[in-house]
Amino acid sequence: MLNPTKGLEMRSLQGKRFMIRFNHIIDRNRALQVCPWSFKKNTLVLSGVGVNENLMHVDLNWCEFFVHVPDLTLSKMTFDIASLIGNKIEHFRNIEVADSGRVEGTSMPIRVALNVTQPLFCSLRICTTLGETIVVSFSYEQLQNFYYLCGRLGHISKYNEDQFVEGFIYPWEDTSYGPWLKASLCDGGISVSIVELGNLDCV
Template identity: 35%
Template sequence: MEEALANLNLLNEEEEAFQEDVRTVDHVYSLCLVGCCLTDSVVHFPSLRNTLADLWHPIKGICISDLGGKRFLFQFFHEVDIQRVLLGTPWFFNIHLLLLHRIQPGENPLLVPLNLANCWVQIHDLPPGLMTVSMAEQFGNFLGQFLDYDMSFSSKGFHTFMHIKARLEVSKPLKRKKKILILTDRVIYARFQHEKLSLFCFICGKLGHGESFCPFRTSIEPSKIGFGRDITLWAATRRQSVSASKWLQDADGSD
């Protein structure tokens, strides 16, 4: 009986919670980014730390830490510095795309998903009358999430394509075109060109690996694997409903 009472008292002590101001905990990450490189290869942390610190060169300095699991914590000391880095995306390290996320209150930097990247995309083969803000938003949301429409080309009298910024989910193949119906009888296709692509697979259309390491390659006969004439043709998605051979044929320009 005495032993049971002793255990009961111990449990009561364990249930007495410490109190801490949540705002103080969240403040630790108020000027922090968590990031990783889009690659399955090992990333040399000292080299990454020195390269990015020199590249970004924040006015108030930066502290870069290795969190393990190929994740890195970037702690800034002024809002101006962290905003400049975010506005300058996408960033790369050794040709690998750097995925960055600003830590929000209550988020754990070890658990927050890192699968989004901001990318500038050119939209070609559009009639001038369709180069509107409304169309830019539709294209951006089709690609992922619309962020910005660069209209500087229009102001300079150079307006052969739209230039938008979108947030893309890197786990999905890149999209290459979108069908547009004008009025009721005219059909055109807008063609996408993604700028500043990092390591890119010409077979599956995904970022983060090359053709030699593409899992999809093992399901195709080697004789049917082809390579496009330029990166523009291959900056495109393979739709899940389309067979591998059909996508390879389309990407080679036969459509």
């Protein structure tokens, strides 16, 4: 959750939108840079707002996540491959690379800006610059509420009553989406939390 050192002011706008005014620029920058944040296990989408912008027209469809790509060979754990995969998902932002030019660890955590109105990616077939085709799967750091039937953030699968019906099958037993899309904290990357399909403007 947001916990600014110098405090903040918040007011409701319309629908699920709010405006946050931070009392110090350092708190504001941290809130924008160290995301995604969460509130009651829902994704919180933040966006900086200019003084000449209409608060109701700010685009709140994008949020940055660490997307983990496991099971790659050492030769594939590079900035170029991370950039290729990140841009196939949505918009590649960055990845930490060691002095060797490769990513250290068993999983490659790629910082990616995702369109939160679209279903999550489970896997992709990627063609490298060398003409090689590889299939990569994904998990998402601090991923919280999403619907196992459609893979969209902000939706929750409400099956508590259904599970008592004879023959009930949990949604993830017949879908590409499920709890395995949540990366464990030991996978690496920056551990931060990920509101309701987002919607906080911050000034």
